Amino acid sequence: MDLSFYDKPACAERRGRLAARLGNRPALIAAGASRPRGTHRGLHPFRAASHFLYLFGLHLEKAVGLWTGEGWQVFLPEPGPDAALWTGPVPGFAELGEILGVSVLATAKLQEALKPGTATLPSPDVETCVEQSTLLGREIRPGKLAAVDEPLADALIELRLVHDRAGIAGLREAAQATTAAHAEGLRAIRTGIRESVVRAAIEAELVARNMTTSFNSIVSVHGEVLHNEDHHFTLADGDLLLVDAGAETAGGWAGDVTRTWPVSGHYSPTQRDLYDVVLSAQTAAIAAIKPGRRYLELQGIAARAIADGLVGLGILRGDPAELVSDGVVALFFPHGVGHLVGLDVHDLDDLGDRATYAPGRTRSTDPGLKALRLDRDLVPGMAVTVEPGCYQVPAILDDPERTRVAKDRLRRDRLAAFRDVRGIRIEDTILVTADGHDNLNAELPKATSAIEAAMRAT
Amino acid sequence: MDLSFYDKPACAERRGRLAARLGNRPALIAAGASRPRGTHRGLHPFRAASHFLYLFGLHLEKAVGLWTGEGWQVFLPEPGPDAALWTGPVPGFAELGEILGVSVLATAKLQEALKPGTATLPSPDVETCVEQSTLLGREIRPGKLAAVDEPLADALIELRLVHDRAGIAGLREAAQATTAAHAEGLRAIRTGIRESVVRAAIEAELVARNMTTSFNSIVSVHGEVLHNEDHHFTLADGDLLLVDAGAETAGGWAGDVTRTWPVSGHYSPTQRDLYDVVLSAQTAAIAAIKPGRRYLELQGIAARAIADGLVGLGILRGDPAELVSDGVVALFFPHGVGHLVGLDVHDLDDLGDRATYAPGRTRSTDPGLKALRLDRDLVPGMAVTVEPGCYQVPAILDDPERTRVAKDRLRRDRLAAFRDVRGIRIEDTILVTADGHDNLNAELPKATSAIEAAMRAT
Numbered sequence: 001m002d003l004s005f006y007d008k009p010a011c012a013e014r015r016g017r018l019a020a021r022l023g024n025r026p027a028l029i030a031a032g033a034s035r036p037r038g039t040h041r042g043l044h045p046f047r048a049a050s051h052f053l054y055l056f057g058l059h060l061e062k063a064v065g066l067w068t069g070e071g072w073q074v075f076l077p078e079p080g081p082d083a084a085l086w087t088g089p090v091p092g093f094a095e096l097g098e099i100l101g102v103s104v105l106a107t108a109k110l111q112e113a114l115k116p117g118t119a120t121l122p123s124p125d126v127e128t129c130v131e132q133s134t135l136l137g138r139e140i141r142p143g144k145l146a147a148v149d150e151p152l153a154d155a156l157i158e159l160r161l162v163h164d165r166a167g168i169a170g171l172r173e174a175a176q177a178t179t180a181a182h183a184e185g186l187r188a189i190r191t192g193i194r195e196s197v198v199r200a201a202i203e204a205e206l207v208a209r210n211m212t213t214s215f216n217s218i219v220s221v222h223g224e225v226l227h228n229e230d231h232h233f234t235l236a237d238g239d240l241l242l243v244d245a246g247a248e249t250a251g252g253w254a255g256d257v258t259r260t261w262p263v264s265g266h267y268s269p270t271q272r273d274l275y276d277v278v279l280s281a282q283t284a285a286i287a288a289i290k291p292g293r294r295y296l297e298l299q300g301i302a303a304r305a306i307a308d309g310l311v312g313l314g315i316l317r318g319d320p321a322e323l324v325s326d327g328v329v330a331l332f333f334p335h336g337v338g339h340l341v342g343l344d345v346h347d348l349d350d351l352g353d354r355a356t357y358a359p360g361r362t363r364s365t366d367p368g369l370k371a372l373r374l375d376r377d378l379v380p381g382m383a384v385t386v387e388p389g390c391y392q393v394p395a396i397l398d399d400p401e402r403t404r405v406a407k408d409r410l411r412r413d414r415l416a417a418f419r420d421v422r423g424i425r426i427e428d429t430i431l432v433t434a435d436g437h438d439n440l441n442a443e444l445p446k447a448t449s450a451i452e453a454a455m456r457a458t
Numbered sequence: 459m460d461l462s463f464y465d466k467p468a469c470a471e472r473r474g475r476l477a478a479r480l481g482n483r484p485a486l487i488a489a490g491a492s493r494p495r496g497t498h499r500g501l502h503p504f505r506a507a508s509h510f511l512y513l514f515g516l517h518l519e520k521a522v523g524l525w526t527g528e529g530w531q532v533f534l535p536e537p538g539p540d541a542a543l544w545t546g547p548v549p550g551f552a553e554l555g556e557i558l559g560v561s562v563l564a565t566a567k568l569q570e571a572l573k574p575g576t577a578t579l580p581s582p583d584v585e586t587c588v589e590q591s592t593l594l595g596r597e598i599r600p601g602k603l604a605a606v607d608e609p610l611a612d613a614l615i616e617l618r619l620v621h622d623r624a625g626i627a628g629l630r631e632a633a634q635a636t637t638a639a640h641a642e643g644l645r646a647i648r649t650g651i652r653e654s655v656v657r658a659a660i661e662a663e664l665v666a667r668n669m670t671t672s673f674n675s676i677v678s679v680h681g682e683v684l685h686n687e688d689h690h691f692t693l694a695d696g697d698l699l700l701v702d703a704g705a706e707t708a709g710g711w712a713g714d715v716t717r718t719w720p721v722s723g724h725y726s727p728t729q730r731d732l733y734d735v736v737l738s739a740q741t742a743a744i745a746a747i748k749p750g751r752r753y754l755e756l757q758g759i760a761a762r763a764i765a766d767g768l769v770g771l772g773i774l775r776g777d778p779a780e781l782v783s784d785g786v787v788a789l790f791f792p793h794g795v796g797h798l799v800g801l802d803v804h805d806l807d808d809l810g811d812r813a814t815y816a817p818g819r820t821r822s823t824d825p826g827l828k829a830l831r832l833d834r835d836l837v838p839g840m841a842v843t844v845e846p847g848c849y850q851v852p853a854i855l856d857d858p859e860r861t862r863v864a865k866d867r868l869r870r871d872r873l874a875a876f877r878d879v880r881g882i883r884i885e886d887t888i889l890v891t892a893d894g895h896d897n898l899n900a901e902l903p904k905a906t907s908a909i910e911a912a913m914r915a916t
Contacts (some may be wrong), residue, residue, distance in 0.1 A: 002688055002690045004690060035493035035494065035495075035502065035583070036493065036582035036583055036600070037493075037505065037582070037673070038505065038507070038508055038582065038672075038710075038801070038802040038803070039508070039582050039802050039804070039807045039808040040580070040582045040583075040600035040601060040808060041804065041807050041808070042582075042673055042802060042803065042804060042807065043674070044493065044502060044674070045674050045687060047495065047496065049496070050496055050497070084851070084852075084853035085683075085684060085792060085851055085853055085854065086683070086684050086685045087683065087685055087686070087687075088680065088683035088686055088688070089852070089853065122498070124494035124495070124496065124497050124498045124500075125493070125494055125498075125584075126583075126584045126585045126588065127584045130584065142494070142498035143498060194666075194668060196665060196666055196667065196668035197666045199665055199666075200661075200662040200663070200664075200665035200666035201662065203658075203661070203662065203665055204658040204659065204661065204662035204665075205658070206658075207654060207657055207658035207661055207662075208652075208654055208655045208657075208658035209654065210652060210654035210689050210690050214496075215495070215500055216501070216502075216503050222546065225543075225544070225545065225546035226543060226544050227544045227545055228545070228546055229503060229545075230460055230546070231668055232460045232462060232668050232708075250690075252496075334543060343496070344496040344497050344500060345496070345500065346497070346499070346500060349497045349499050349500065350497040350498060350499070393542070393543055394542075394547070395542030395543055395547065396543065
């Protein structure tokens, strides 16, 4: 059992803080089960659900953590007679109890330990939700909370929004691996190879560190497809390669970085122009990060910088502020400027806007804001991404309905000169600090000149 | 949409053969849904369920193939308004119908197209099983067939047991990639690195080919743990590194190979002795493969070779045939000699022994046979692994209950000399041919001298 990433005091402290918020209200936190790959018996590697991992620190399959209102217990299936043969020696319940600092009991005893009104949070996997439903006698499913679950959700949101010492160390470890992986990807680029070859270089760096990816890597010459998970295209000389990839540490902490590299080693003048627009947006949004800043403002700052840039390049005309507020900029920058990062890459996403929007704030229906995943006031210890982009998406720009808002402010004759730019995004993971912010990926080249120099050096 | 791996005529022929077997009995084949990773919204890459993939050839998420009794139809969710933005342009239903050679309709129309008594097979994921249950008005869950489903299961078993031209091409492609990946792993070995570094070299070769793994790679200096998925140990000079890893092609075909390499580049005399025992068992079992051979016999052939070898080394004494039949050999070789390979690495495993044991045969309770996954008579076009092993598993050898059967035939004083061997397994994927067999991994070094030569050459 690999305990190298386990931080016992941090977990004990987190449980203590959660218990203080819950008081005598019981709560059940499930670790979940392995997900099936090809068949129900061929499984993906197990990774505990993040709420469980936050509180107990270990990937204990099918474990359940229980707050009885008076103390913590962990319930685990009894290992079968051949478990040691197939999956190696596992600590007994007594030894595991020592490791966790919590008494460990057999799952068979869970039902009788449950009190009425026990709160829970839906597991990511439906199989475990079905078991939670049976245990608690009510329907538990992903994305749905009952009233009794809300205080538990809100307490965990409050805790997990602001990372503790161990969490920050995990995020730094993830960021460092992510930076190294991107550097390997950059080194692998050459004309004529498939996208998958660059992906292999990136992910090998993570696997070698005994990590995994925090999400399915995007490594694509079609950066205009925002969640493009294909990797079969061949890199051509004039292409930009958009790489959005991040590490997940053994302890579960996520990294998330995007770079957009020129396959040839040199940006064309048009690519450089648009790249610099996106970089100016990212730089301005990062610069604004400090305690007390409302995250939503970063969206406006980035969008305004893109408006200014596109007007400067003659692609848009008109008043930049109106181009943002009318949703014209959103034709090119149709997604949110970022999200929380933690034990999930879109941290707390399982709890939706309840977690990521401050109480009283709801998601806007504006084209430039509807995809924004986060609107809280920043606090030291929060980690967020900043990831503006600029894309020529045919499904948007060729749609008269979507582009109607632009009227004559979109200069298609001028835009045609930029046809060698399909999609650019630049993203770092940023920690909010007491006096501002700390870019956890600061070492990874980002300016066009720095990227070109790094590519020449390979 | 990557169609490079799609074989339209092969899929059409398979559907035709299945339809001929089903006649007017309707059947529903689900592709399944992406499995959640950390949260229910962060997903593993989608991979269609194998029965669907066999018949339709493409990874169409949430698709359902329907045999109405008269013709084939495919049902798919209507893409949302922003689908092209997030996941790129997808062919419309009409265009996809051309690609598939089957009419494609919206999932909303599936319920009304269903006839009473429609058969199905449980999807690997519970989420899709729940949807199947709703559609068909009865409980569908993994590992469980209703009477109405049995003819469908049996028809697909009959087809998928014997690979067609396209299937064999897919298996060869997977085997070739698997061989190349193992060769990269061997090149990466050096004292002092972590297991994960070797794993990274292996998997990078697969990812670069736009493939994935067909199961979670085992890369372990603790080969005595049969399904060891930890990769955090450091390679030491006297260790053997057991690597069990395989490719899955873009079209879903699996490779599966095990090698056991000496970290130092040289097997110790004791390691060499036991390695040669396992290799002799594997060689003998492979040599026996030909049409008409009962697969169960390979277990006996391999076990007998291990008995002979262990007696020859003085670790066991007594009559080799009795050592096999009494279960003494199973103390060292406690698993089955192999399994089917196809679109799943344990092919047809979702249908259990119904698929992998011939009608009328049931699984033995003998220690040496109870873990055997396959007992059919071999037919040209079948693909199987042959993977004997020899392990010192503390949970077995230190258990007086389990070892009682050996009586004085286990010479522990002699066994003590072999303490630098924790686990050895050697595995290839073998295609049954008209005149015998074809080892799909024949190019990968296997003899100790060949492995040592390959390691010297790196």
